[in-house]
Amino acid sequence: MRSVVRNRKGFLKSFAGVALAGPVLGRLEAIEDVFSASLHTLAQTPWESLGPQALQDRYMLDPSVVYLNHASIGTIPRQVHNARVEYLALCESNPWLYMWGTPWQPIREEVRAGAARVLGVPPSDLAITHNTTEGFNILANGLPIGPGDEVLFSTLNHDGASVCWELGAERRGFTARRFEFPLLDVPSLSVADVVELHRRQIRPETRVLVFPHVDNTVGLRHPLAELVAMAKAEGVEYVAVDGAQTVGMIPLDLAASGVDAYSASPHKWLQSPKGLGLLYVRADLRSELRPMWVTWGQRRWADTGRIYEDYGTRNLPEVMALGDAVDFQAALGPAEKERRYQQMRSDLKERVLATRGLEWVSPATWDLGASLVAIGVSGRPASQVSQELFAQAGVVLRPFETMGLNALRISPNVNTTPSDFDEFFAGIARALG
Ligand SMILES: Cc1ncc(COP(=O)(O)O)c(C=O)c1O
Numbered sequence: 001m002r003s004v005v006r007n008r009k010g011f012l013k014s015f016a017g018v019a020l021a022g023p024v025l026g027r028l029e030a031i032e033d034v035f036s037a038s039l040h041t042l043a044q045t046p047w048e049s050l051g052p053q054a055l056q057d058r059y060m061l062d063p064s065v066v067y068l069n070h071a072s073i074g075t076i077p078r079q080v081h082n083a084r085v086e087y088l089a090l091c092e093s094n095p096w097l098y099m100w101g102t103p104w105q106p107i108r109e110e111v112r113a114g115a116a117r118v119l120g121v122p123p124s125d126l127a128i129t130h131n132t133t134e135g136f137n138i139l140a141n142g143l144p145i146g147p148g149d150e151v152l153f154s155t156l157n158h159d160g161a162s163v164c165w166e167l168g169a170e171r172r173g174f175t176a177r178r179f180e181f182p183l184l185d186v187p188s189l190s191v192a193d194v195v196e197l198h199r200r201q202i203r204p205e206t207r208v209l210v211f212p213h214v215d216n217t218v219g220l221r222h223p224l225a226e227l228v229a230m231a232k233a234e235g236v237e238y239v240a241v242d243g244a245q246t247v248g249m250i251p252l253d254l255a256a257s258g259v260d261a262y263s264a265s266p267h268k269w270l271q272s273p274k275g276l277g278l279l280y281v282r283a284d285l286r287s288e289l290r291p292m293w294v295t296w297g298q299r300r301w302a303d304t305g306r307i308y309e310d311y312g313t314r315n316l317p318e319v320m321a322l323g324d325a326v327d328f329q330a331a332l333g334p335a336e337k338e339r340r341y342q343q344m345r346s347d348l349k350e351r352v353l354a355t356r357g358l359e360w361v362s363p364a365t366w367d368l369g370a371s372l373v374a375i376g377v378s379g380r381p382a383s384q385v386s387q388e389l390f391a392q393a394g395v396v397l398r399p400f401e402t403m404g405l406n407a408l409r410i411s412p413n414v415n416t417t418p419s420d421f422d423e424f425f426a427g428i429a430r431a432l433g
Contacts, residue, residue, distance in 0.1 A: 028103060031086040050332075052417040059415050066395040066423045071216055071245055071372045071411035074268045076325065083324040084273055087317035104316055111323035118270065118326060119243075119262065120253035121280045127308035128319055129277035132244040133160035135263025136210075138279065138308055139240050140164035142290035143208065147173035151208040152201055152236075154181035155403060156215040161242040161263070165210070175205070183218065183403045187364050191223045194368075195230050202231065208238045213262075214245035217400055217409065218362045219372035221250070228258040238285075244268060247278060249341065249371055251334050260285055269413070272325035273318040281305055337414050341371040344412050344421075348373065351425060357432040361407055374400060374407040379432060382406045389427040397424075 058077050061067050067075065076084075091098040098104055109123070116123040129135055141164070145151070151165045155178055165176040179201045189197075198209065209231045214221050228239045240261040246252065248270030254262050262280040266272040281289055286307065291298070297310035329337070345366060352358045352375050359376035363369035377385055382399035386408060389395035398409040412420070 028090070028107075031083055031090070052415065055415040056417055061415075062394075064394045066393060066420045068395060068397045068410045068412055068416065068420060068424060070268060070413040070416075071219075071409065072268075072398055073274070074271045074413065075415075076267075076271045076273060076321075077328050080271065080273075080321055080324045080328055084317060084321035087320045091317045099313060099316055104320060107323065108316070108319055111319060111326070114323055114326035114330075115266070115278055118247060118252065118329070119264075119278065119280055121255050121262075122283070124304040125255075125280055125283050127279040127281070127305040128322070129263070129279045129309055130275055131160070131267075131277040132158075132242055132263045132265045133164070134277050135261070135279035135308075136161045136240070136242070137164045138292045139238075139261055139263070139289065140168040141292050143238060144288050145172070145174045145207050148205060149174040149207040150203060150205045151176045151210065152179070152198075152203075152206045153177075153210040154179050154198070154201075156181045156183070156217065156220065157210055157212055158216050158242060158244065160244070161210055161212065161240075165208075174207075177201075183405065184361070186218050186220055187361060189220070189363065189368065191226060191368065194220070194223055195226050198227060199230050199234060202234045202236060204235070206234075206236055208240060209236045210240045210242070212242040212245065214250070214370040214372060216245055216372070217403070217405070218374040218407075219245070219370040219409075219411075220363055221246075221368050221370050223368075224259065225257045232258065243278075245370060245372055248329055249337075251338065254280055261289075266322060266325065270325055270329055271413075272322045275315065276318055276322050279305070279308055281308065332414060340414050341412075342366045344416065345369065345371060345373065347418075348410065348412070348421060351421065355425065355428065358428065361405065371413065372409065372411040374405060374409050376405065376407045377432070378406070382408050385428070385431045388431050389424070392430065393423050393427045395424055395427055 058079065059075055060078050060081065061075055112126055112128060113123040115128070116126045119126065151169070151174060153162055157178070162178065168174070169176040181197065198211070202209070211222050211227060213224055224241065231239050238260045241259050243262050243264035245268065247264040247266055248268070260282050264278045266276055266278055267274045286305070291307045291310060294310050295312045298307055301307050301310065349360055352360050357378050359378070361376045362373040382401055386397060386399035389397065400407045400409055410424070
């Protein structure tokens with residue numbers, strides 16, 4: 001049986017005597033009751049009977065859409081959305097109370113603890129930001145680097161984790177260097193190859209190494225612990241990793257990996273509301289990394305990662321709903337999810353290899369890959385094929401015509417059904433003839 005669903009209602013009760021008035025507690029409990037009941041059912045449902053269609057029914061995707069683009073932006077489960085709507089309504093019933101009063105303060109910390117469990121880090125080292133890009137901007141603006149120092153990353157690094165260094169370099173005098181990653185060799189690369197490709201680029205002045213844990217183009221899972229260990233051995237001071245495509249998809253143990261900072265967007269694979277981010281900063285790095293914006297929280301939160309989320313007013317109902325997203329994914333079970341991702345990927349690969357005009361350009365195996373793959377297309381521009389697939393069959397995916405690729409990126413999630421893949425391959429047959 002999958003993980004026990006935590007009972008937030010019980011947690012609320014423990015605070016009742018301290019802070020919450022009866023009616024306030026009653027409404028919060030009502031939201032939690034509805035959510036916990038449906039979550040409990042989900043957690044008790046044997047995975048075998050939780051078929052892809054049954055899962056898809058728990059989401060709000062337009063039935064005419066074949067959604068194969070979870071890597072660009074995820075979709076949240078209906079019950080998480082419902083809880084979110086309730087939090088929004090509750091907040092509007094007494095905005096001052098919910099924004100600045102006591103009812104949601106302890107729950108926000110519960111939410112942080114849940115997200116921290118997903119990342120494998122202490123809750124006190126985790127900031128709830130707005131997205132991956134924000135975390136990298138905090139790092140590029142706040143790390144103590146300057147003239148003579150280099151920040152290194154490959155062409156696989158996403159703009160959200162790159163541009164802030166490039167513009168920061170102009171302003172602060174350090175250098176940002178993007179090296180060419182041999183994208184077309186990805187299917188044959190090993191862990192040692194990926195480590196060596198990075199090691200070769202490190203220079204005496206390289207103080208920061210940045211890489212995507214899983215890149216957004218071909219879905220190469222960079223070997224996290226191995227790269228961190230190599231970089232430290234080579235004298236790199238800070239290793240900052242982009243987890244936009246991992247959190248919620250791949251089990252993580254970041255504290256054990258030795259990474260210095262990790263920034264992620266839970267709206268993709270954790271299926272949280274949009275506009276939330278997670279930033280882990282190793283505890284002893286906090287004294288060196290200056291926050292990007294500051295207000296009344298700096299002194300109050302001085303010994304925690306919350307100094308990086310010191311915004312003042314923010315959209316707290318969405319933060320509350322992040323907790324429900326974490327609970328939903330826990331009820332699905334990370335190990336079972338990973339099995340489903342793996343199964344879908346190998347089914348997809350088999351069909352790609354059997355289809356004329358298509359080529360597998362992603363890592364050969366799951367341990368270096370992800371539920372995010374690029375499929376090379378011959379004979380027609382990928383963007384044209386993509387437009388046609390959407391117009392004729394509602395297939396949503398992302399084409400790439402960069403870095404020597406002419407490819408369609410497919411990123412299925414646990415609620416993707418076999419018939420979604422059938423629609424994709426039928427569309428391909430029409431488009432490539
Ligand atoms: C690997 C990677 N990094 C960073 C980002 C930027 O994410 P956000 O816009 O949520 O900051 C994305 C978005 O697709 C991504 O795929």
